[in-house]
Amino acid sequence: MERKIFLSLLMTGVVSVLLTAVVALTALFIFIENRVYNELQSDADLIIAALDSTEGMTLFDNIDEVDRCRITLISPEGQVLYDNYANVDGLGSHLNRPEIIGALEKGSSYGRHSSETFGEILYYYAIRLDDGNILRVSLSSDQSFTIFLGTAIMTLLISGGLIAVGIFLSSRLTMKITAPVRRLAANIGDDTLDEADNDIYPEFKPLVDKIRRQQLEIKHQLARVEKEKNRLATIINNMDEGLLLLDNSFNIIMLNESACRLLGSRLSRFECTGKPIAEVCPLDEVKSCIENADSINLTINGRHLQLHVNQVMASAEEVGRIGLILDITERSEIERIKQEFTANVSHELKTPLTSISGYAELIESGMATGDDIILFAGRIRRESARMLTLISDIIKLSQLDEESNHENFEPVDLHTICEECMDILDISAKRHNVSLSLEGETCELLASPSELTELVYNLIDNAIRYNRPGGKVSIKVESGMSGYPEGTVMLTVSDTGIGIAKEHTGRVFERFYRVDKSRSKATGGTGLGLAIVKHVAERHGAKLTLDSELNVGTTVRVIFYGNVSENP
Numbered sequence: 047m048e049r050k051i052f053l054s055l056l057m058t059g060v061v062s063v064l065l066t067a068v069v070a071l072t073a074l075f076i077f078i079e080n081r082v083y084n085e086l087q088s089d090a091d092l093i094i095a096a097l098d099s100t101e102g103m104t105l106f107d108n109i110d111e112v113d114r115c116r117i118t119l120i121s122p123e124g125q126v127l128y129d130n131y132a133n134v135d136g137l138g139s140h141l142n143r144p145e146i147i148g149a150l151e152k153g154s155s156y157g158r159h160s161s162e163t164f165g166e167i168l169y170y171y172a173i174r175l176d177d178g179n180i181l182r183v184s185l186s187s188d189q190s191f192t193i194f195l196g197t198a199i200m201t202l203l204i205s206g207g208l209i210a211v212g213i214f215l216s217s218r219l220t221m222k223i224t225a226p227v228r229r230l231a232a233n234i235g236d237d238t239l240d241e242a243d244n245d246i247y248p249e250f251k252p253l254v255d256k257i258r259r260q261q262l263e264i265k266h267q268l269a270r271v272e273k274e275k276n277r278l279a280t281i282i283n284n285m286d287e288g289l290l291l292l293d294n295s296f297n298i299i300m301l302n303e304s305a306c307r308l309l310g311s312r313l314s315r316f317e318c319t320g321k322p323i324a325e326v327c328p329l330d331e332v333k334s335c336i337e338n339a340d341s342i343n344l345t346i347n348g349r350h351l352q353l354h355v356n357q358v359m360a361s362a363e364e365v366g367r368i369g370l371i372l373d374i375t376e377r378s379e380i381e382r383i384k385q386e387f388t389a390n391v392s393h394e395l396k397t398p399l400t401s402i403s404g405y406a407e408l409i410e411s412g413m414a415t416g417d418d419i420i421l422f423a424g425r426i427r428r429e430s431a432r433m434l435t436l437i438s439d440i441i442k443l444s445q446l447d448e449e450s451n452h453e454n455f456e457p458v459d460l461h462t463i464c465e466e467c468m469d470i471l472d473i474s475a476k477r478h479n480v481s482l483s484l485e486g487e488t489c490e491l492l493a494s495p496s497e498l499t500e501l502v503y504n505l506i507d508n509a510i511r512y513n514r515p516g517g518k519v520s521i522k523v524e525s526g527m528s529g530y531p532e533g534t535v536m537l538t539v540s541d542t543g544i545g546i547a548k549e550h551t552g553r554v555f556e557r558f559y560r561v562d563k564s565r566s567k568a569t570g571g572t573g574l575g576l577a578i579v580k581h582v583a584e585r586h587g588a589k590l591t592l593d594s595e596l597n598v599g600t601t602v603r604v605i606f607y608g609n610v611s612e613n614p
Contacts, residue, residue, distance in 0.1 A: 052220040059212030067205045071198055078194055079169070082185055083156050086171035089115055090183045094175065116168070116184040120146060127179065140182075145172040149180045158187065283315075288371030294364065296323050296336060308371045310347045336367055343374075350378045401429045458493045460502075460537060460606075461486055461523045467502045468521070471510060479515040480541075482506070486523030489535045491606055493586050501582040504575035505539040505602055512600075513543035531607060540601040546594040554592065555580040579604075 119128040124141025126134045140146050148155025149172035157170040161184070172182040282289055288305030292298060298318050306315050309327040318326050324333055327346075332353065335342045341354045352372040357364050405422040408414045414422050461484075468482050475482050491498070502521075509519040522538040530536075546554060555576045583590045583604055594600040 051223055052216050055216035055219055056213060059216060060209055063205045063208045063212065067201050071194075071201055074197055075194055079158070082169045083171060086115065086156075086169060086183045086185055087154075087173075090171055090173050090181055093117060093181060093183070094173070118182040118184070120172075120180045120182060122150070122178045122180070143170075143172075143182075145170040145182060146180055148172065149174045149182075286373065288369075290323075290369035290371065291358075292323060292336065292367040292369070294366060296333075296367070297321065298323055298326065299366065305369075305371055308346065308349065308351055308373060336369065339367060348375075349373055350375045399429075399433065402426050402433075405429075454494050454496075455492050456495065457490050458495050458498055460489045460491055460498065460535060462488075463495070463499050463502050464506075464521050464523060464537075467499065467506050470503065471506050474507070475510050475519070478510050478513060478517075480510050480513045480517050480519055482510075482519050482521070484521045484523075486521075487525075489523050489525045491535060491586075493606075494582075497582045497585060501579050501604065502537070502539075504579050505537075505604075508575050509539055509541035509543065509600070513541050517542040530605070533607075535606045537604040537606075538601065540599060542599040545596040545598050545600055546592075547596050555590070 117128070117130045118126060118140070120126055120140050124139035124146065126137040126140055128134060129137060143157075144159065145155045145157040148157070154171070154173040157172075158167065159170070160166065161168045167187045168184040169187060170182060170184045172180050174180050282302045285302055285304055288308045289300075289302045290298070290305050291300040298321055301315050301318055303315055306313070306318060306326075309332075311318060311326045313321075313326065323336060329344065329346070331342055331344050334340070335353050336355050339355050339357050341352065344351050344353060350373070352374050353369060354372070355367055355369045358366045358368050405414075405426045409419055409422055464484055464486075468484060472482065506519060506521065513519065518541065520538075520540045522540075523535070524538075525533075525535045527534065527536060579602075580590060586606060588607070589605040591603045591605070592600065593603075
């Protein structure tokens with residue numbers, strides 16, 4: 047804009063100066079010509095007044111006053127009768143000269159052309175005399191040209207000076223004109239745009255108002271985009287799944303923290319950006335999966351992963367690849383546990399069914415008689431009871447796996463449940479020669495009564511089964527313990543039994559896991575009691591701990607956090 051204004055002002059000034067110079071020089075040229083013609087006419091009038099005849103023309107041959115001009119007398123037929131600069135004998139007819147023709151036709155005439163006699167440009171004035179002859183006076187143009195040239199040079203110098211001044215003034219004027227616009231442009235995008243209102247031209251007011259509105263709209267849009275960008279980045283970076291974006295050269299455009307972690311990269315996600323995927327994860331199966339846009343299962347750093355890669359298309363043209371990395375370690379572990387559970391269930395059910403089938407076949411065939419029938423019937427009853435217990439525990443575990451809501455929770459007194467379970471297991475305790483004791487106070491929980499009963503029953507039952515004759519089982523219910531949050535309730539079941547070796551303490555809560563299989567079967571254990579305890583504790587948000595020493599005893603603690611009933 048400044049350049050255009052500057053050039054416009056400059057061109058206006060230059061054209062004005064040049065036009066003025068041309069007009070002035072043209073006027074000067076016309077003035078000089080008119081002056082020359084006037085002088086020639088005056089000279090002709092003086093000559094006419096002084097001379098009466100042709101012979102009198104010779105009087106001017108050597109007069110200095112007329113040396114400056116050429117005097118020629120020409121007959122009506124064009125013959126030169128007299129010339130004060132040339133020999134008339136050598137001059138041809140002048141009838142074709144423009145000034146002669148004009149004088150014959152109009153009485154007098156002016157002209158300027160090249161002289162055939164002297165070979166230079168002359169100014170001419172011709173007048174027809176009373177006797178019909180024509181008096182012509184001429185003057186060289188050299189003097190006029192010299193005057194005009196000097197004046198023209200001076201005019202050009204003055205014009206050059208004026209143009210220089212015009213350049214300076216145009217520059218200053220341009221800066222002054224555009225100063226408000228430049229200030230306005232400098233304030234666009236700042237909070238100081240309103241301050242420019244006093245400086246701008248009134249014609250720019252609508253433009254400024256529109257810019258201000260657009261500026262506010264852009265700010266709001268940028269804020270929304272930034273908010274969406276941050277929200278999307280937060281979601282992507284907090285995904286458990288790994289997200290990976292690659293260009294057509296398989297260079298990383300973007301990946302989240304989960305992708306870095308699952309791929310086992312030592313670099314941060316920012317350091318990985320721009321690097322080839324082969325540099326971040328050099329596994330051949332990963333490279334092949336990305337190249338083929340396929341899905342594979344792989345193991346990295348002991349984690350089981352699934353990698354799904356798809357092409358990213360834009361206008362029917364591939365622009366990159368997107369990969370999703372899923373950690374299926376827990377799912378694989380669950381599948382393994384399910385398979386083991388199925389195998390264990392089949393094995394545990396097969397053993398009593400085989401015994402029952404064998405004893406029933408002996409009785410049916412008549413091979414068992416008398417006391418043997420009673421003995422076999424007793425064994426069939428015990429195996430059936432063991433199988434029913436096993437099936438009951440399996441059903442309970444399945445129910446615990448399926449139930450995930452707390453709709454059946456209600457205020458429950460943990461101390462009362464412990465008393466009820468002790469009453470149920472009193473006969474079993476006496477049979478194993480084990481004493482039971484309960485300490486503590488009333489502690490109400492918001493829990494499932496049936497599930498909490500299963501938990502307490504299985505803990506006390508295990509403590510009795512794996513105790514020694516004359517042993518003890520101590521149950522304690524307490525709340526308000528130091529070092530725990532308010533509302534925490536703790537159930538402790540301790541025994542003086544055989545204990546558990548350290549290498550087994552981490553697995554005793556697994557389904558069908560038995561430390562001593564022969565003793566478990568002898569005592570009627572199914573291997574599911576502690577698994578049920580673990581599930582119930584997890585359902586109630588409780589923490590489960592186990593401390594045991596071989597041949598000394600075992601202590602199990604269940605800590606319930608913050609789920610004390612509000613209606614004690």
